[in-house]
Amino acid sequence: MGQIGMTVSITMAILFTVAILGFAINFAADNNSVVDIADDSIVNSLYSDTKANLSKLEADSNDTYQSIVSSTVESGSSTFRSAGALEITASNLLPTFYNILRVGYSTIFGTDSGFGIFIITFISLLGLIMILYIIKTFIGGSPD
């Protein structure tokens, strides 16, 4: 995936997250819903963090745009780097991306250490399969 594709994907994913969470919270507020995801502190903090990141991206984009528009190039000087608008997106939005993944992990799997045992067992199984594949490659025979 190229830089433009990656940037657009990340931006769209963050915008989608804000739209979904905002719709759910406003749905609960409009209908006096008894169950509201705004009551869940983790999702609520994700919502405010994501919105703060988006407004910072907006401000940074405006600054970059201003610096590109108002820049002057002297004759004989090197050309101006104009891809700054794509650079700022990753630095602004990637932390939010990790945030979303962490919220999803802790919501679905929980922060209980019991699931850690499951993960470690599963990874050990994968490691065992890899070792078997490597050994069988040298010795011969089907690893399956």
Add this chain to the structure above:
Amino acid sequence: MMFLDYLFTIPNKTTGMDDILVQSATAMSSIVPLLLLFVFFVIVIGGIWRQSLRTGTADYSMWFVIASLVTFLLALMMSVIEGLIRIEYLVIVVVITIFSGIWFFLDRDNSGV
């Protein structure tokens, strides 16, 4: 007339459809997540199967997004009625919707949508 021994209280059917759902959910708390799972997988499996029959390949991430959005709207409507859905289920549905959206956006290479 023989009376049957039920393991739960029969819902009072005179007070409306939502009361039947609420009392069923009170008697068996897994009925709401099972209902949401049913809707989700009917759309995912049905959509993928039908699309692969028609075109040969299936757009997995698109069907996951559609199914999770429908489930999400159903869960939102359920959240209005007291005692029908718990906040854990609603948050899990929201998280799955966000994950499907992220997968959908990252899945696209250079084609449209």
